Amino acid sequence: MSERWKRMPVSVDILDTTLRDGAQAEGISFSVNDKYAVLQALSEMGIRYVEAGNPGSNPKDREFFSSVAHNDSLGTTLCAFGSTKRKDKSCEEDPQIQSLLSAGTKTVVIFGKVWANEIAEVLRVSPQDNLEMIKDTIAFFVKRKIEVIFDAEHFFEAAKDDLAYANKALLAAQDAGASCVCLCDTNGATMPEDIAQYVEKVADIMDSSRCTVGIHCHNDSGVAVSNTLTAVLHGASHVQGTFNGIGERCGNANLSTIIPNLQLKYGIPCVSSDKIELLTPIARRIADLENVSLSTSAPYVGVAAFAHKAGMHVDAIKKNTKTFEHISPDTVGNARRLLVSEIAGKTAVLELIRKIRPEMDKASPEVEKVLTRIKQLEYDGYSFEGAEASSELLVCRELGIYRPFFDLERITVSTENPKQGDMSASSFIKIRVEGKVEVTAAEGDGPVNAMDKALRKAMEVFYPELHKTKLTDYKVRVLNRAATASKVRVLIETTDGHATWRTVGVSTDIIDASYKALVDSLEYPLMRARLTVGST
């Protein structure tokens, strides 16, 4: 940092709105249990406020608040979200205000209008009435010892149109007892210079001992993170966003990027310093609960955030990590990965081979051999970047260490509609291990499930240790656009309770691709055990 700003705060309060604004994103739908698990994760991360829904508009949110609002063991402050009261009703009569109150939270977030134009067009009340609605609503909660954060919707459009009125509305909120006025770039239309300018103007008029300035950005222009940081540098000490940037349209400001930027790049604390290494696991857990795949390239927390592929980069990173890493990945609970791929240099492949044959060096002919095989398989649609176990098995095959753990004589998988009984699919299998034959079958809920069960049942006769392994994730990727006859890549994640490993299979047939990935997932722990006892 080359200069300091006079308004820069000494610390920042974070408010996560994954469960409210995030839930408005396309494709997002939280069950009450999901909401509880997200709240737990944010609480573990030490997030100051969690905005968990709008009890006035949504019965699912009401149910959620009634179950958790009085849970004092949370490490975060739960907030309910609602709007200013209606003009024609008192707070006592307004059902929306009453729902908000009955949520029972210590803090509420009240959104209101500050854009003179919009007040006329959408609310159809006078500017003066709107000021009264803001004041009455906030005072109603403050009188009941409930903290109020005031979200000024469309603040930046309002400021450009009529700054004097927008400021009057913010001061009304402050006077009524709001602890924070949060400036919302509701449309995501504002660019950083304007954010800087208006945040500074607001910070100048507010009494910071009573009421702080907050910022709430949307990403429609792709600068929500930057807008948020700029706002902090110019006087905002309350930041709203969602943990993985989910939210309506292009999403909200991404807290999993903002938190490490504030804390590690600017030295402004927003979570306690021992929490920052939870960033990656918490972001991934929340993505699971959102049922979205976290972008591999997500700053700080993506699986590719510290992955190195180009030959030259991999060589440089081995010499000096600062050449291609902006921070040390373990600071945020992430990890460096050197990718095996057709444009990788020999360094990454050697790294892989050395897991099995530590004595080899770059000049060993095996390095070239493995690299050639990887290139060929990647050409066929494989991707070893996310399937370390399959790439280790590949190395074993190329080094001549691998011997198969079984021979497949025949496997069939059938589905039937209408179903016969409970299960829609069945699988028959016949395998041979050292001369002994096992014939068995299984039913399953879908063909992959049936095949997985049949294969395990047959293998466990010979390798009972496989009993403790189980599938934990199954992903399918269609590789090209020739519709159902196109290639598919299946990625499987398996665990034995301690270690977790990933395998890959590719085929034009989804059952065949799944079969390949399943076989690798079962052979990998057996191969590892064989290498450890040195029986090769």
Add this chain to the structure above:
Amino acid sequence: MSERWKRMPVSVDILDTTLRDGAQAEGISFSVNDKYAVLQALSEMGIRYVEAGNPGSNPKDREFFSSVAHNDSLGTTLCAFGSTKRKDKSCEEDPQIQSLLSAGTKTVVIFGKVWANEIAEVLRVSPQDNLEMIKDTIAFFVKRKIEVIFDAEHFFEAAKDDLAYANKALLAAQDAGASCVCLCDTNGATMPEDIAQYVEKVADIMDSSRCTVGIHCHNDSGVAVSNTLTAVLHGASHVQGTFNGIGERCGNANLSTIIPNLQLKYGIPCVSSDKIELLTPIARRIADLENVSLSTSAPYVGVAAFAHKAGMHVDAIKKNTKTFEHISPDTVGNARRLLVSEIAGKTAVLELIRKIRPEMDKASPEVEKVLTRIKQLEYDGYSFEGAEASSELLVCRELGIYRPFFDLERITVSTENPKQGDMSASSFIKIRVEGKVEVTAAEGDGPVNAMDKALRKAMEVFYPELHKTKLTDYKVRVLNRAATASKVRVLIETTDGHATWRTVGVSTDIIDASYKALVDSLEYPLMRARLTVGST
């Protein structure tokens, strides 16, 4: 814009490096044909420069350049990428420089080091030697009338460590005849304030009549777009990035966000004004070629960028589009969508019903009935947001308009390993239409393909018009993490050559989910035709 910057350029040259830096992203691998198609798309978009690869490190890139370098019909300038020469060889002797020359492009991008520390550690040459390497390499190409853009790797680390040396290197490049010195934030470590400061310092020392200043940002801190815009406001008139932000680790600066920001928000032209409406289709075409799914929330070009879901927003947008849209979606070739979902208000559902029954209004009891059914199916894992055809069929069912086009008596699908002959899967089907039975079967490459063929074969006996429809996309999404027994959602895209429609199916069984989506995809055009002739 509230103020102007004295160094802000009147226009900006864009250089797209999807085919070089983008190809270094995890999971990206372009065939020579893909590269050609990406080049075509960028050329149509009117991008000034396309950096297409490193002929010195990659035989695939050499093949590509030899096939296109002399194609004069391109609307863009093709660039080959390479590094400064080695210290111990002249340009004439250095094989990397010779490969670069033999690529035959009118412009080359030469990257070189300007960070004194790194020069000592990685290159192991003296700072003075490095300056000579820069000068000799650039002069070698300029003498042959080839334009040189100089990429200053790790410029911002270099500037912080030893700005005087970094500047010396840039001036050496200018003196040797480079048309542009491009400042690279190679690690993505730099924050906007530092970008602004150093770009300004460089712009001050360069002779802008001979040599412009460029910017090349990476997204490790989530601010690459903002850093690029800041650089332009402070004097950069050449911008490097990739069309969908792909690139190593967290990606490169995203041109599909930067171009509309510069052109629409700041009024700085970078493509001709009639091209900007191609932004969305070109971004999507390039994502297809990259074989990545473009993020639904991508600013400007994502399918959710102008999608409205929350009930209140949908109502507001019907009143005034400016309340929740920062630009008009058609400016960039995108479209507004009102989403049907459990938190949608009645407006979006009514919109859908009116496609079939234009006379209905918000008070019609059918609106509530359809909304309830949608909520229930979304709870079961359906998502109608991307499957308009399935949601129209749902409305027809709830309105009592739908009558099935066939009755399924039985369908079975089997796969066999090892395969019998060419095909791995077979499907048997028996359907009944108005009392007539059709029994048939098909083989396929994979179970879904076999089932699709069998179902079509049986249906076409009764509905020959289906012959012209075909599947164009098939997507699978695993919905939760209980591994192979978890629910899957299948999305299918179908076309009849004119219209395209999308359908969805959900089940614990991938075959069953595919069956549901396939049935909808065939019944949809039949239902549309039935509604048109008014035979309901």
